[in-house]
Amino acid sequence: MAFKITDECISCGACEAECPNTAISEGETIFTIAVDKCTECVGSFSSSRCADVCPVDCCVVDPDNEESQDQLMEKWKGLHPGETPA
Numbered sequence: 001m002a003f004k005i006t007d008e009c010i011s012c013g014a015c016e017a018e019c020p021n022t023a024i025s026e027g028e029t030i031f032t033i034a035v036d037k038c039t040e041c042v043g044s045f046s047s048s049r050c051a052d053v054c055p056v057d058c059c060v061v062d063p064d065n066e067e068s069q070d071q072l073m074e075k076w077k078g079l080h081p082g083e084t085p086a
């Protein structure tokens with residue numbers, strides 16, 4: 001499952017620099033996560049960095065974008081060609 005950012009976002013920007021896939025960007029009112037780039041941090045970290053650093057816990061799994069661990073790893077490989085997963 002990709003992560004999403006809920007309306008509780010206070011636009012602090014803490015998450016943006018933490019994402020290993022540059023999936024997070026500033027939207028019109030709150031920050032957003034690009035579904036095609038979010039791997040739940042699979043391939044990079046053992047936990048989801050955006051959720052780890054968010055001060056208001058607004059980075060959550062998106063049930064509308066369910067993906068298996070294998071699918072997330074394939075997505076990671078597409079984003080990081082030639083690299084070795086952590």
Ligand code: SF4
Pocket residue numbers: 003018019020021022023024033037038039040041042048049050051059
């Ligand atoms: Fe980026 Fe990881 Fe958050 Fe997905 S879960 S948006 S890959 S920091």
